[in-house]
Amino acid sequence: MNPATDIPLNDQSESKPLNFIHQIIEDDNAIGKFQKRVHTRFPPEPNGYLHIGHAKSILLNYGTAVKYNGKFNLRFDDTNPIKEEDEYVQSIIEDVKWLGADFEDRLLYGSDYFQKMYEYAIQLIQKGKAYVCDLSAEEIRNTRGSLTEAGTESPYRNICNRSINVNLIQFQLMKAGKFPDGSKTLRAKIDMASPNLNMRDPIMYRILHADHHRTGAEWCIYPMYDWAHGLEDSIEGITHSLCTLEFEDHRPLYDWFLDELGAYHSQQIEFSRLNLSYTVMSKRRLLELVQKKYVNGWDDPRMPTISGMRRRGYTSEAIRNFTERIGVAKRDSTVDVALLEFSVREHLNKIAPRYMGILNPLKVIIDNYPDDQEEFLEAINNPEDESAGTRKVPFSKEIYIEAEDFMEAPPKKFYRLAPGTEVRLRYAYFVTCTNIVKDDRGNIIEIHCTYDPATRGGDSPDGRRVKGTIHWVSARHAKTAEVRLYDRLFTAENPAGEKYLEYLNPESLKILKNCHIEPALFENATPGLRFQFERLGYFCVDPDTNDNKLVINRTVTLRDTWAKIAGKQAR
Ligand code: ATP
Numbered sequence: 001m002n003p004a005t006d007i008p009l010n011d012q013s014e015s016k017p018l019n020f021i022h023q024i025i026e027d028d029n030a031i032g033k034f035q036k037r038v039h040t041r042f043p044p045e046p047n048g049y050l051h052i053g054h055a056k057s058i059l060l061n062y063g064t065a066v067k068y069n070g071k072f073n074l075r076f077d078d079t080n081p082i083k084e085e086d087e088y089v090q091s092i093i094e095d096v097k098w099l100g101a102d103f104e105d106r107l108l109y110g111s112d113y114f115q116k117m118y119e120y121a122i123q124l125i126q127k128g129k130a131y132v133c134d135l136s137a138e139e140i141r142n143t144r145g146s147l148t149e150a151g152t153e154s155p156y157r158n159i160c161n162r163s164i165n166v167n168l169i170q171f172q173l174m175k176a177g178k179f180p181d182g183s184k185t186l187r188a189k190i191d192m193a194s195p196n197l198n199m200r201d202p203i204m205y206r207i208l209h210a211d212h213h214r215t216g217a218e219w220c221i222y223p224m225y226d227w228a229h230g231l232e233d234s235i236e237g238i239t240h241s242l243c244t245l246e247f248e249d250h251r252p253l254y255d256w257f258l259d260e261l262g263a264y265h266s267q268q269i270e271f272s273r274l275n276l277s278y279t280v281m282s283k284r285r286l287l288e289l290v291q292k293k294y295v296n297g298w299d300d301p302r303m304p305t306i307s308g309m310r311r312r313g314y315t316s317e318a319i320r321n322f323t324e325r326i327g328v329a330k331r332d333s334t335v336d337v338a339l340l341e342f343s344v345r346e347h348l349n350k351i352a353p354r355y356m357g358i359l360n361p362l363k364v365i366i367d368n369y370p371d372d373q374e375e376f377l378e379a380i381n382n383p384e385d386e387s388a389g390t391r392k393v394p395f396s397k398e399i400y401i402e403a404e405d406f407m408e409a410p411p412k413k414f415y416r417l418a419p420g421t422e423v424r425l426r427y428a429y430f431v432t433c434t435n436i437v438k439d440d441r442g443n444i445i446e447i448h449c450t451y452d453p454a455t456r457g458g459d460s461p462d463g464r465r466v467k468g469t470i471h472w473v474s475a476r477h478a479k480t481a482e483v484r485l486y487d488r489l490f491t492a493e494n495p496a497g498e499k500y501l502e503y504l505n506p507e508s509l510k511i512l513k514n515c516h517i518e519p520a521l522f523e524n525a526t527p528g529l530r531f532q533f534e535r536l537g538y539f540c541v542d543p544d545t546n547d548n549k550l551v552i553n554r555t556v557t558l559r560d561t562w563a564k565i566a567g568k569q570a571r
């Protein structure tokens with residue numbers, strides 16, 4: 001284990017085959033490439049909050065560095081001033097740390113290399129490999145050709161008055177702010193007939209008189225992604241630059257820039273993106289959900305963002321286990337969100353203390369229990385962890401049970417409470433339902449029971465058996481809480497396409513305002529506390545909690561109820 005993070009150092013145990021990236025690294029090490037160094041990075045653009053797909057990339061990069069005793073950088077790829085904000089930078093730092101990816105003092109910014117990139121650009125111009133082009137963005141697009149047709153060379157590419165010197169001067173004037181936005185670009189001079197469109201004289205710099213979140217008004221030319229990214233890797237001495245598959249076609253350009261410059265050359269390796277069912281992962285869409293208020297911010301517990309999952313009660317360990325389970329591949333696929341939920345349950349089962357809480361209360365009066373009596377019954381805090389000990393749960397004449405644990409006319413195999421049946425109240429007594437009280441409209445408002453004093457603790461001395469055990473909370477001792485129940489944000493497994501909003505699940509958030517919880521939970525309820533409500537699921541205390549209101553999020557149900565419902569609908 002890495003003591004700082006609890007991440008298993010040997011994440012690929014002996015029996016597991018190496019993933020293809022680690023195989024590449026081992027092959028590189030075998031021939032002494034990169035002096036057997038491993039140095040990875042996670043390069044987010046600070047234009048949104050991180051999501052679970054990013055978590056996969058972070059943990060892959062970090063885990064690879066740890067596995068090979070290497071280094072890991074967190075580097076902001078902040079080369080586009082328009083959409084970037086410091087709020088995003090701060091949230092990304094928090095999320096990466098929370099995931100346990102320790103970048104130590106290697107918190108870096110691509111924008112810190114603007115000067116160096118500029119100097120590299122001058123080198124390419126001097127080599128005759130880059131030129132200033134006066135075509136508009138649209139003209140460049142229109143002359144780029146297609147997969148079946150070669151592009152057309154820019155008139156500025158070879159004309160005699162655009163000598164190397166003129167290009168140098170033009171580029172310097174671009175930097176000096178002499179030209180308006182969009183009037184000129186610096187382009188690499190490669191091959192307008194290349195079968196790879198990315199190689200058709202790609203733009204390296206554009207003019208943009210915009211303030212940057214770090215460099216302010218210092219620059220009015222900004223590097224394009226393909227130009228900047230390889231240089232950032234090169235400047236930092238990254239060995240294996242892991243990125244997602246859509247950059248495969250960009251690799252020749254990545255290589256071309258570094259080769260032409262004779263700069264240190266990192267190896268780009270592509271792997272498949274993580275896609276998750278029942279959600280969207282594009283930052284543009286996540287931003288739309290936030291801006292148009294379909295969700296309550298980036299950290300809404302329904303969002304696939306790391307901050308949303310944290311708020312919902314997911315643990316970083318569960319996310320790490322999940323990403324290890326799915327592994328890395330070369331082919332895109334969609335992972336069932338149920339697998340993520342499985343990992344969350346698996347971890348919370350081990351660590352979450354148990355409490356009793358009632359979401360939809362139904363009052364039960366135990367007629368033969370003395371009016372003023374109260375008892376404190378012993379309850380196990382975590383059956384998976386003996387060291388968690390026990391606590392006392394108050395019991396009295398009036399309790400709440402879950403409304404759905406009672407049925408007036410139960411079907412067969414309903415082992416909970418019904419007229420004339422006996423059930424066990426968890427940790428307390430056997431009770432038998434004797435009477436139902438209804439309002440004028442026939443709604444059940446309370447039920448009456450008798451209890452058997454000999455069954456204290458939940459066992460009958462005469463060996464009498466009951467089939468059902470239900471949870472409860474003493475009415476007199478109960479505290480009130482608001483519980484927020486979350487469901488899939490989308491009803492479609494793959495809410496793809498521009499009409500993705502049509503698949504928003506109208507039932508993705510249900511707020512229950514009148515829930516009753518046992519006092520021990522109330523006393524411990526600080527935001528972030530994760531626990532299990534017995535029989536209901538895993539929950540956590542939401543940061544909206546204040547002195548007047550306790551807010552609880554349902555993290556995940558105990559079992560996969562969605563699969564059941566979906567299965568029924570399909571039938
Ligand atoms: P965009 O570039 O459109 O803003 P992005 O999701 O690619 O969105 P970046 O900030 O560029 O955002 O991503 C940072 C890193 O995370 C990149 O290396 C990218 O390849 C990786 N990444 C992004 N989405 C996923 C995903 N779904 N699965 C795995 N890795 C991802």
Ligand code: MG
Nearest residue numbers: 043044045225
């Ligand atoms: Mg990207």
